[in-house]
Structure formats: structure tokens, C-alpha cells
Amino acid sequence: MENNSNKFMRSVRLKESACQGCINCIKYCPTQAIRVHNGKAHIIDKFCIDCGRCIRYCPHHAKIAVYDPLTVINNFKYTVALPAPSLYAQYNNLTNVDIVLNALLKLGFDDVYEVSAAAELVSEASREYIKEHREDAPFISSACPSVIRLIRVKFPSLISRLLPIKAPVEVAAEIARARAMKKTGLKPEEIGIIFISPCPSKVSYAKAPLGIEKSNIDNVVAIKDIYPLLLPHMKHDESQLKPLSHSGRIGIGWSNAGGEVGGLLIDNYLAADGIVNILRVLEELEDEKLHGLTFVELNACNGGCVGGTLTVENAYIAMTKTKRLTRYQPVSKNHLADNPELENIFWAGDIEYEPVFRLGNTFKESLKMMSDVEKLTAQFPGLDCGSCGAPTCQTLAEDIVRGAATPNDCIYVLRSNIADLSSRIEHLTQGENAGKTLSREDDELLHKYIRELTTELASFGVPENLRQPGKKEVKD
Amino acid sequence: MSDELIFTYQIDGDDFTRAGEASSSVKNKLKMLGVGSDAIRKVAIAMYEGEINMVIHANGGTITVSVSDTDITMVLADQGPGIPDIDKAMEEGYSTARDEVRSLGFGAGMGLPNMKRFTDEMKIDTVIGQGTTITMKVNL
Numbered sequence: 001m002e003n004n005s006n007k008f009m010r011s012v013r014l015k016e017s018a019c020q021g022c023i024n025c026i027k028y029c030p031t032q033a034i035r036v037h038n039g040k041a042h043i044i045d046k047f048c049i050d051c052g053r054c055i056r057y058c059p060h061h062a063k064i065a066v067y068d069p070l071t072v073i074n075n076f077k078y079t080v081a082l083p084a085p086s087l088y089a090q091y092n093n094l095t096n097v098d099i100v101l102n103a104l105l106k107l108g109f110d111d112v113y114e115v116s117a118a119a120e121l122v123s124e125a126s127r128e129y130i131k132e133h134r135e136d137a138p139f140i141s142s143a144c145p146s147v148i149r150l151i152r153v154k155f156p157s158l159i160s161r162l163l164p165i166k167a168p169v170e171v172a173a174e175i176a177r178a179r180a181m182k183k184t185g186l187k188p189e190e191i192g193i194i195f196i197s198p199c200p201s202k203v204s205y206a207k208a209p210l211g212i213e214k215s216n217i218d219n220v221v222a223i224k225d226i227y228p229l230l231l232p233h234m235k236h237d238e239s240q241l242k243p244l245s246h247s248g249r250i251g252i253g254w255s256n257a258g259g260e261v262g263g264l265l266i267d268n269y270l271a272a273d274g275i276v277n278i279l280r281v282l283e284e285l286e287d288e289k290l291h292g293l294t295f296v297e298l299n300a301c302n303g304g305c306v307g308g309t310l311t312v313e314n315a316y317i318a319m320t321k322t323k324r325l326t327r328y329q330p331v332s333k334n335h336l337a338d339n340p341e342l343e344n345i346f347w348a349g350d351i352e353y354e355p356v357f358r359l360g361n362t363f364k365e366s367l368k369m370m371s372d373v374e375k376l377t378a379q380f381p382g383l384d385c386g387s388c389g390a391p392t393c394q395t396l397a398e399d400i401v402r403g404a405a406t407p408n409d410c411i412y413v414l415r416s417n418i419a420d421l422s423s424r425i426e427h428l429t430q431g432e433n434a435g436k437t438l439s440r441e442d443d444e445l446l447h448k449y450i451r452e453l454t455t456e457l458a459s460f461g462v463p464e465n466l467r468q469p470g471k472k473e474v475k476d
Numbered sequence: 477m478s479d480e481l482i483f484t485y486q487i488d489g490d491d492f493t494r495a496g497e498a499s500s501s502v503k504n505k506l507k508m509l510g511v512g513s514d515a516i517r518k519v520a521i522a523m524y525e526g527e528i529n530m531v532i533h534a535n536g537g538t539i540t541v542s543v544s545d546t547d548i549t550m551v552l553a554d555q556g557p558g559i560p561d562i563d564k565a566m567e568e569g570y571s572t573a574r575d576e577v578r579s580l581g582f583g584a585g586m587g588l589p590n591m592k593r594f595t596d597e598m599k600i601d602t603v604i605g606q607g608t609t610i611t612m613k614v615n616l
Contacts, residue, residue, distance in 0.1 A: 156507075287524060363510055371481050
């Protein structure tokens, strides 16, 4: 059973001290999962798919990825590093993958198992599965956890199209643990399977996987942390290298967008990368506007996994490096028949639709709420300015109906309320009354005006640093 | 009390790139309402076909979608040329679309048949030279 508290676990987090309360992230979030209230961004767990786009766009670096430090290798008696193929693409002039793999051993790992080797097994299983289930095509790749999460919350009709095969890293972890147990005689929990990841999405995957009950990955460290640590250990004298690499062009090619379909040996595919592009593709797939496709490869990051937010190299340069590295490699070096340790390469369970964007608990309730959303949206200016902290006027209306915001969060609604209040005391400044001592009633009206104005303004989410007049003076 | 929600869309004529915007918008609203994916699929496909028809044949029109707790009703009204022979138009593969439209991949003669197939009820009111109103219903 899926652990409920873990269901919407995410590894993209807010670093509150760095957040300036600007609206960049809310505008860039593809699932509209971020709001800014009281001067700080706030990520809504169940809407977030861990794509990391906000990490890329936050000008204040207030969106961060959480992952494990390399010191986790001290928690185990024996550790196996699982390098993602995108790790190789970080280095300049790399001619031999063994240079990286040997450096990982020097860094403190006891063994390595390449994710690219497992990727070739996934490619083989995918080819067979597609051949056997041709009538159910097109299939959607399930290797990118953010894609699965996106489909899970937004595209219920496409869930059945997800390829029900474990991601390469999971297959790698399973084989690596089985081999390490055999080699060392240690118990499974004494062995640490550590993935070197290009993205935070895989961090969440390891803790709360979809499609299987529990992941074999113990910890996830970042390519950007490991990259510089490996450099001093990288020996280019090939005669001194232990031969560790065991993957071909298909496996290593998985790091690039289009790499997965490259291993399927089919012609009628679509390979899209970048979260905004894949959203469009999923919409069109859902509407059955795309015809004749056998396979749809989707990568949340531009350029594929090499474009992950935990990498260091420019994604497009990394893509070229991958191609250069694999040019003279054999097509594939791994076959399912040679991997008896792998019990089952398929998913163990189904993925369930999570209707997180549904307005109410029942259809009737939702109908009423949507009617309110429509009415509220019509009251707003339709500028989608983001000043209220929601990405669009429509989302503000939805937030209000869900009880998470008020109409006064809209600066235009607020302004018109204030204008209304002002017009009610305007007569005090006109004609012979101007400048005279106020009558008792007028005095009361003025006090009421000030009180209401204060309440209205206070209810608007003014950032904290602008609330204290003292600070403002310093600025001037 | 039977609550009903109504959405209205103006469809521009002769802009193929924008055809599908209305059905897409309805689809997303239905998801927020928690309508089952099967019914959403039917509505999205039937409405998209209708939208495309309006663009190809009638220079646009108006689509009104009403959602109640029992059904979703789509009324597609245009002021186009009208349909001279409804039986013929309902035949799969029959199309009066211009060649340039066909070259874009439309006009396969599946529009009306698909609209009928994906809805529970469909009614066509057409007057030559004045326009066509198609009413489609998907039960919930």
C-alpha cells in the first residue's frame, strides 16, 4: 500500500530566508503549485510534481532541491554507487567511462553499477512489451518521475498508457543490491545503494516511488556535489583503470532527450522534452489529436536528464558530449537473459488518479464552487498580474472558493474598495465644510474610514520588509 | 434544486490553429468538477469535432455548454451555409471540405459521425443559407 503521508512528498523546497516574495516562481510553475502570501512563496504539496522549474527561474535562489550528502556512505558496511549516465556528460574530453567509474571507487564507494547498463535492460523489456501490446499503443515512457506525477494529477485518461516498466535506476538498484549481497554475504540493510542523480525528482521517487511499493535506492546524492570531488581522482592513464564499464550506446544515450526511443528501434515515435512542451503533448494525446504513434518519450527537463537541476554542464553541450562518448560503442551490452537477479522488471501496482485539482468533494459541491469561481473571475481585471500571490485571476478565484484567499488579495478589488470608502467621506473636503472643525457625526465617519482603510490594507499581503515604517525610511 | 453551470464560447472562423481551444477549456473545467474521464473524453472529442466543423464550413459560431448533475449539453450554433443532406453528411468518409482544408489533415468525413458516436444524444437543426444548430448531450 502506498503510504498516504508520503503520497505527495516533494524534494523541491523553499528556502524561506532567501525568498523575497516576488512572483517569478508562481508564473513559471507549470502546475500552478506556488502562491506568495505575506511576502513568502509557499509550495502546495499536492499540486507540485517536483519538476524543478522554479529552481531554475527563482532569481533569489530561494527554491532548492533537498538530497543526501555524500557522508551517507558511512551509514553502510558496503556501498554501491549508481551513476546516472548524465554524470559522464559533465566532464570535458571524456573518452572512457571507466575513468569516472574508477574515480567513484577512489572516492569511497565499494562498487559501482551503471544506471545505463540497467537502461539497456529496460529498453529490451520495452521493445518486447510494445510488440506484445501493439493494439494498446501509444505508450508513454515512465522513466521521468515528474512525468508520472503530472499524469497522475492532470491526465487520468492517460494513466493506462504509461509503460508499466521500472525506471532504469530502480532496475539498477535491484541488481546492484542482489549482486552485492552475493559478493559480500552481508544483509540487505547493511548495503547502501546510492544513486548519483541529475534531478530532485528522483530523490522523491526513491522515498515515495510510484508503480512499486518500495525502492531499492537507499540514498540519492547530487551530480553537482559529486562532480568536483571526482576530478582529482580521474586518471587518464587507461592502463591503470579497472574495467568496470558495461554499457553501450543505447544505455548511455538515455541521458539525452530522444535517448529512450533510440533504444526502442521504432520509427513512429514522439520525443518531447521540457515541462511546458510535454504538457502540450499530453493535452493533445488526451484529445486524441496525435495519430499513428507507437511510443511517446517525455522528459520534464530541456534536453532530457542532462538538463536536470542537479547537473553542472549546459544541457545542450552535455547532449553533444554524450553523443561523442558513445560514438564508437557497441549498440548494447546488456540482456535480460544474463540478469537472473532481476526478479521482475515490471511495475507491481497500478498508478491511481489523484484528483487534486477538483474543487469540491462531490460533483454537486464542485458545481456550486465552479459557479462561484466563474462569478469571482468576472470581477477581477483579468490581467493575471500575480500581485495577489496567485498566478492568474482564475487561480485566485479558485483559491478563494477553496477558502485559501480573499477577494481583497486582488489589488484592483482593494483599490476599488478604498475608492468607495473615500467617496463616502469626500464631502468633508468640499464646499464650506473644508478645513472646518468636524461635526460629531463627521468625526465618527472619518474614524470609521480610517479603521476600514487600515483593515483593508492589512488584509492585503504586504511583504514584511515593507510593513515596518522604520525600515522604509532607511531605504529612502 | 438542479444547479446548472453554463459556459459560452465564440468560435472564430478560418483559424485552424485556434480550433480546439474551447473544447480544451471545457475539458479542464470538467476535470475540476470531478467528472469521470470517460465522459470528459466523449465531450472533448465531440466538441472538438464540432469546433473544427464550425471553422471549416461555417466561419465560426457560438458554443454553449451546460453542465448539470445529470448531463453535459453542448449547443453549437452557426450562421453558415446549412447542411443540404443530413443523411449523406452523417456517412463516414463523406466530406464537402475544400482541398486546401483537406491538405491540412481535416475533412476526412468523420466529424459528424464521431460527434454522434461520442455522445448519447445528437440533434441537428439546419436551414439552408441560414445556419446550423447542433445539440449534443453526454449523460453523466
